[in-house]
Amino acid sequence: MPKIERGAFLYLVLFLLCFALAGCEGEKTSGPRNPEYENLKIVVEGDLEEPREITVGEMRALPRKELNASLTRTTGLLEEFKAAGPTVKDVLEYLGIDYQDYKGIGFTGRDNYYCLVTPEIMAERELILAITIDGDSELPEELQPARLCVQGEHGPYWVKMVDRIVLYEEIPEKDITSVWVFKNLAEGIEPYPYEYYGSKDDAIELAQIFSRFDNVDSKAFFTMKSADGFKKNEAINMVSQRYYIKVTGEDAPVNMAPNIKLGMNVAHIAWFSTNEDAAIFPEEIVQLTGEQQAGAQKGISLQAILEEVGLFDLEEKQFEVIGTDGNSVKVSGQELNKGLLLINADGTYPVIWQEGAGHKSVDNLLRIRSI
Structure with a gap:
C-alpha cells in the first residue's frame, strides 16, 4: 500500500476509534444490561383513574437529560456527581399523563422517604429521574430504581430509590387560624x-x-x-x-x-x-x-x-x-x-x-x- 494511502487509512481508523470512544464516554457498559435492574418499576398513582407503571428499561428509551448535579445537604455538605435520565415530564407523557394537569407531585423511595414537589418548583425546576450516575448505567442498590434530581434545591428534594410517584390535581389551601x-x-x-x-x-x-x-x-x-x-x-x-x-x-x-x-x-x-x-x-x-x-x-x-x-x-x-x-x-x-x-x-x-x-x-x- 502506498505511503499516502496507508497514512490516510490510519487517520480514518483513529478517527473512527475516537468517535466510538466519545459515544461511549457518557455511560459505562460492559456487556448486556442487568435484566433485574432494567425491569425494576416505578408506579405512578394518585389522582388517576388507575395506577400506571414504567420500568427502568422503558425510561432508558426516553429522551435523556444530562446534568452536572450539585446539591447541598442540610448538614452543609456539598455533593456533586454526573446524572442522566429522563425528565419526570417525559415519563408522565410516555404514560399518557399531562404534567401540566397537576399542582403537586410526591416522590417516595423504597425506604418510604417522601417529598412533595410544589407548583413553584415544578414551574421553575426541571425534574430528572437519574438512572445513570457518574457513567454507571446501573445504579447502586441504595439508589435503585432511580434518583430524583432537582438542581437548585436542597438535599431533601433529591429523593433516592424512587419507586412511587403520587400526582395531586389540587394542593389544599391552608387557612391558618x-x-x-x-x-x-x-x-x-x-x-x-x-x-x-x-x-x-x-x-x-x-x-x-x-x-x-x-x-x-x-x-x-x-x-x-x-x-x-x-x-x-x-x-x-x-x-x-x-x-x-x-x-x-x-x-x-x-x-x-x-x-x-x-x-x-x-x-x-x-x-x-x-x-x-x-x-x-x-x-x-x-x-x-x-x-x-x-x-x-x-x-x-x-x-x-x-x-x-x-x-x-x-x-x-x-x-x-x-x-x-x-x-x-x-x-x-x-x-x-x-x-x-x-x-x-x-x-x-x-x-x-x-x-x-x-x-x-x-x-x-x-x-x-x-x-
Whole structure:
C-alpha cells in the first residue's frame, strides 16, 4: 500500500476509534444490561383513574437529560456527581399523563422517604429521574430504581430509590387560624430520646402535637421552613406516625423519622404548619423576621410572625393573644405590629406592647388565634 494511502487509512481508523470512544464516554457498559435492574418499576398513582407503571428499561428509551448535579445537604455538605435520565415530564407523557394537569407531585423511595414537589418548583425546576450516575448505567442498590434530581434545591428534594410517584390535581389551601409557641405547646409531653450522630437528644412526636391542635385535615400538607429559608412539604399521613421534632442537641430543632437519612433532615426549623395551625421556634424564626425595638428591649413583631407563617389580610381580623397561664389580650389585626415577642434567657416568651398601645403584657405566650 502506498505511503499516502496507508497514512490516510490510519487517520480514518483513529478517527473512527475516537468517535466510538466519545459515544461511549457518557455511560459505562460492559456487556448486556442487568435484566433485574432494567425491569425494576416505578408506579405512578394518585389522582388517576388507575395506577400506571414504567420500568427502568422503558425510561432508558426516553429522551435523556444530562446534568452536572450539585446539591447541598442540610448538614452543609456539598455533593456533586454526573446524572442522566429522563425528565419526570417525559415519563408522565410516555404514560399518557399531562404534567401540566397537576399542582403537586410526591416522590417516595423504597425506604418510604417522601417529598412533595410544589407548583413553584415544578414551574421553575426541571425534574430528572437519574438512572445513570457518574457513567454507571446501573445504579447502586441504595439508589435503585432511580434518583430524583432537582438542581437548585436542597438535599431533601433529591429523593433516592424512587419507586412511587403520587400526582395531586389540587394542593389544599391552608387557612391558618392559630400560631403556637412550640415549647409551650409541647409542655407535658414526654420526650423521646432520639439518636443523632452518636448523641441521644430529646425529641417530641408530632402525633402528640397534632392531638393538641383543633383540627388536622389528613388530606392537607405539613410544611416546614428552616431559619435559612429552606421550605419542605410532606403529606400529613407521612408525618402522623413515628415522626419527631428533635428539640435539643445539634441542629435542633430538626425533623427526625426512621426513613429520613442523616443529612436529609430540615435543620433549625423556624416554623411548621398543618392546615389550620402553625408552631414557631422563636430563636429560629427571628432569623426570618428580624427584630424591632420597643424602648430598651428588642423583640419579634407579632405581625411579622403571623405573616411569615402564612396569615394574610390581618387588618380585617381580630386576634386573641393567650399566655400559658390562661390570661389573654384581644387585639385587632391593625394593632399586631405594636406587639413584640421577647426571647428570655429563662426560656419564657413574653409579649410586650409599644408605648400607647394600651394592652397588658402576656408573661409567656402560648398561642395567637384568630377570633
